[in-house]
Amino acid sequence: MCALGLTALSSTPGAPLAALFGVFVVNFTALSFEAPARQSMLPRLVPREELPRAVTVMSAGQALAFVTGPTLAGFLLGWFGATVAFGVSVALIAVSIALVLAVHETVEAPARRPVVGLAALREGLKYVVGNKIVLGALSIDLFAVIFGGATAMLPVYARDVLQIGAKGYGLLAACLDVGALATSLVMIFMPPIQRIGRAILISVVVYGAATIAFGLSRSIPLSVATYFLVGVADQVSVVSRSTLVQLSTPDELRGRVSSVNMVFIIASNQLSVAESGFVAALTSPTFAVVSGGVMVFLVAVVVALLVPELWRAKTPTGA
16 A cells, blocks of 8 residues: 555655655554564464574575665666556565465464563563573674664765765675675575574674775775675574574564564664764764774674573574
8 A cells, every 4th residue: 555655646746745754654664563474474384394494585585675676676767767666566565465365374373362562562572581592692683783784884985985986886785685695595505504593693793894894995896795795694694593583482472572573673774874874974984884893793792791592502493
């Protein structure tokens, strides 16, 4: 419905800007329900022993969407305009709805009726806070992305640091998603990671090192390679963390724990942009990116010291 609304607004001369903002508010409100439901549904579609690979496949599909979606949108906008672009979005969403309606769960729903409202929120938070390994995995991702995200600085690096202009910015922006997609495709054919906590911590350290290297680079090939590595490390962390959370959480709590996970993800992405912008304004873009990478190292060390169980955590196998 939001895509239909955007299609209508784009074809209406003089459409009020407030209506556009209203559609986006409704759209992201809907996504805040859809994303946790989609994540918590996955364990009831595949056998438990296949869940790590299923999480990897889902992550690969998401990475592919991140690569192809903006590209397709750009072509459609350039060739046909906004109305056609939004119309194609409507058609693609209709296809996705039809595919979801065709899905049949293979695992029975939990017998206990789930609580709703504030009680459900408290129950989800209580589980996350009480499970040190899950809390450590979510916290390291939250703070690593807040401090280590260089996304906000990409336009500045493309224009002022590397001097490669808008096309170069497009290349840099695509590197992270291409790295994530390539990693997901490789992980599909690899055996599932067994020492999953170790994989999370090591990938976060690599993420920080690649961020520092990107911040210091003044070479276009090196910048492309290091930002590609940022995407690789980030995807290993995403797949490992998602697998750990899914397998560690009881069926009746998985939806609300996934919601807490989404809060961590959304908060980290938004706060990362603000943090980078404020630090760059007070110092310089290079300092903002490099210091962020250093902070990622510190976050990994602090979490490893406070939650030593995370380093020893293996992929859960029990029911």
